[in-house]
Amino acid sequence: MIKVFLAIIVCKWLRSVGKVFGRGSSLPGKIALKICPEVLSKVKLCENVVAITGSNGKTSTTELICDTLQKCEIDVVCNREGSNQIEGVTTLILCNCDLRGRFKKQAIVMETDERFARKIFEFFAPKYYIITNIFRDQLTRNRHPEWIFDVVKKSISKTTRLILNADDPLVSALGQGCENATYYSVDSNIFLGERIREIYDDGSFCPICKWPLRYEGRNFGTLGKFTCENCGNKSQHSSFTVTCVDAENKAVKISGDHGDEHVIKVQNLNPHSVYNVLAAFVACFHIGVEGDKLAGALSSHVSTSGRLTEFDFCGHRATLLISKHENPVSYDRSIEYALNQGQEVAVAIVVNKISRKYFTSETSWLWDINFEKLKAFKIKKIFLIGRYCYDLATRFDCAGVEGNKVFVEQDLERAREILEREAAGELFIITCFADKQDVMKIFGK
Ligand SMILES: [Zn+2]
Structure with missing residues (x-):
C-alpha cells in the first residue's frame, strides 16, 4: 500500500510541476508506474469507466462524451490532451484519486491507443468500451488493419459492455459471440454531395472467412451495411441508427430500436463527424443520461479540436x-x-x-x-x-x-x-x- 501511496503522491506532484512548465501528461504516469507497476489495479475506480479506441474519431468522440456528461451535471474527467497510452492514462487516473487510491469523480472517459489498450486493460476492465473503426493508419506502427483487429481483440474483457460500429466489418466481428454488445449504424445514402471512394478496398473480403463481402451501400471506407453470403457474417443489428441527415438545419436523426427518435444539431455533417456524434450518444445513453436531455446537451457541443x-x-x-x-x-x-x-x-x-x-x-x-x-x-x-x-x-x-x-x-x-x-x-x-x-x-x- 505504501508503494501505491508513493506513486499517487509523486504523480500528483510531477503533474502540478509539469503544468507550470507546460509539459505533457505522460511523464508523471511513467514515474508512478516505475514506483508501483501494478498501481492501476490497486486504485478503486468509479462505476462509469468509459474507454474509446479505433483508428479514427477517438479524440473527437472522447471530447463529445466528456462535454455532454459535464453538461448533464456528471462530474467527469478525460484525457483531453490525447495522452492515450498507459502512462497518460495512469496520470489521468492517479491525479484524480485521493491518497488512499479512491477515484474522486463520478465518471472517467479515456481515449486509448488501439495498440496499447490491452496493456492498460490488464489492470482493470472499463465498463463501456467504444470501438469506432479499424482503418489503414500509421503503417510503420500499426501495420495492417487485420493486425490491429487481433491486438484490439486481446484488450476486450468479458465484463465490459462493448459499444461497436456495426458498419465496420472488422469492428462488428469483434462482437461475435459476445452477448454484452450494443451496435450503432448510419444508414447509407443519406449524405448529400459528391462522395469519394477509396482507391483500395479493405472491405472487399469477409474478415471471418475471406469470401467477397456484399455491401448495400457505403458511407465511406469500409463502413456500410454488409453481408457475407458464405459464412453469414453481416452487419450486426443496430440499436441506434442515424436515419436522416438534415443539411438545411445541420441536424441528424437518431432512431432507437424501440421507436424512440432524437434530433441532434451538429456542427459538421461530414460522415465521420456523424459517426462520432452517434457513438457519443450511445455511450451517454448507457451511462444513464435521459434521451431528450442527452440530445440537448450533444446539440450544444462546440468542438475545440480545431480540425x-x-x-x-x-x-x-x-x-x-x-x-x-x-x-x-x-x-x-x-x-x-x-x-x-x-x-x-x-x-x-x-x-x-x-x-x-x-x-x-x-x-x-x-x-x-x-x-x-x-x-x-x-x-x-x-x-x-x-x-x-x-x-x-x-x-x-x-x-x-x-x-x-x-x-x-x-x-x-x-x-x-x-x-x-x-x-x-x-x-x-x-x-x-x-x-x-x-x-x-x-x-x-
Ligand atoms: Zn464470411
Missing part, C-alpha cells in the same frame, strides 16, 4: 482541414469536403513532418489517397508543400493531374509567396496536426 479552421488568406476564403498523415481515409474525407465547396477551388497539401511523436519518412500512404479526384474541373490550382513535396509530386504525376496547375515547393515561407501570387477561388489547406502549427504560423498570418 476545421476558416480564415482569410490575401482576400481568399481559406479553410484549414486537419487530416491525419499516414491515414488515407482521413485525407479522402478532406478532399471530399473541398470538392463539395465553391465553384473555383485551390487545394494546398502540406506534408512537412509526418508525425509529432516519432520520426518516419515512410510515404507509401500517399499512394492510398484518392488524389485522382483533384483532376476535377473546379480544382484550378494545386500546391504541394513541405519536406515531402517531391513524394507528393510523383504521386500527382502518376494520378494524371495536369502539370500546369500543380506548384511544388519545399520551403513553407516560399510556398506562401507562391500561394499569394497564384491562389484561385476558395483555398483549402490539407495537412495534419503534426504540421498544423507551422502551417498556421506561415499561412494564417
Whole structure:
C-alpha cells in the first residue's frame, strides 16, 4: 500500500510541476508506474469507466462524451490532451484519486491507443468500451488493419459492455459471440454531395472467412451495411441508427430500436463527424443520461479540436482541414469536403513532418489517397508543400493531374509567396496536426 501511496503522491506532484512548465501528461504516469507497476489495479475506480479506441474519431468522440456528461451535471474527467497510452492514462487516473487510491469523480472517459489498450486493460476492465473503426493508419506502427483487429481483440474483457460500429466489418466481428454488445449504424445514402471512394478496398473480403463481402451501400471506407453470403457474417443489428441527415438545419436523426427518435444539431455533417456524434450518444445513453436531455446537451457541443479552421488568406476564403498523415481515409474525407465547396477551388497539401511523436519518412500512404479526384474541373490550382513535396509530386504525376496547375515547393515561407501570387477561388489547406502549427504560423498570418 505504501508503494501505491508513493506513486499517487509523486504523480500528483510531477503533474502540478509539469503544468507550470507546460509539459505533457505522460511523464508523471511513467514515474508512478516505475514506483508501483501494478498501481492501476490497486486504485478503486468509479462505476462509469468509459474507454474509446479505433483508428479514427477517438479524440473527437472522447471530447463529445466528456462535454455532454459535464453538461448533464456528471462530474467527469478525460484525457483531453490525447495522452492515450498507459502512462497518460495512469496520470489521468492517479491525479484524480485521493491518497488512499479512491477515484474522486463520478465518471472517467479515456481515449486509448488501439495498440496499447490491452496493456492498460490488464489492470482493470472499463465498463463501456467504444470501438469506432479499424482503418489503414500509421503503417510503420500499426501495420495492417487485420493486425490491429487481433491486438484490439486481446484488450476486450468479458465484463465490459462493448459499444461497436456495426458498419465496420472488422469492428462488428469483434462482437461475435459476445452477448454484452450494443451496435450503432448510419444508414447509407443519406449524405448529400459528391462522395469519394477509396482507391483500395479493405472491405472487399469477409474478415471471418475471406469470401467477397456484399455491401448495400457505403458511407465511406469500409463502413456500410454488409453481408457475407458464405459464412453469414453481416452487419450486426443496430440499436441506434442515424436515419436522416438534415443539411438545411445541420441536424441528424437518431432512431432507437424501440421507436424512440432524437434530433441532434451538429456542427459538421461530414460522415465521420456523424459517426462520432452517434457513438457519443450511445455511450451517454448507457451511462444513464435521459434521451431528450442527452440530445440537448450533444446539440450544444462546440468542438475545440480545431480540425476545421476558416480564415482569410490575401482576400481568399481559406479553410484549414486537419487530416491525419499516414491515414488515407482521413485525407479522402478532406478532399471530399473541398470538392463539395465553391465553384473555383485551390487545394494546398502540406506534408512537412509526418508525425509529432516519432520520426518516419515512410510515404507509401500517399499512394492510398484518392488524389485522382483533384483532376476535377473546379480544382484550378494545386500546391504541394513541405519536406515531402517531391513524394507528393510523383504521386500527382502518376494520378494524371495536369502539370500546369500543380506548384511544388519545399520551403513553407516560399510556398506562401507562391500561394499569394497564384491562389484561385476558395483555398483549402490539407495537412495534419503534426504540421498544423507551422502551417498556421506561415499561412494564417
Ligand atoms: Zn464470411
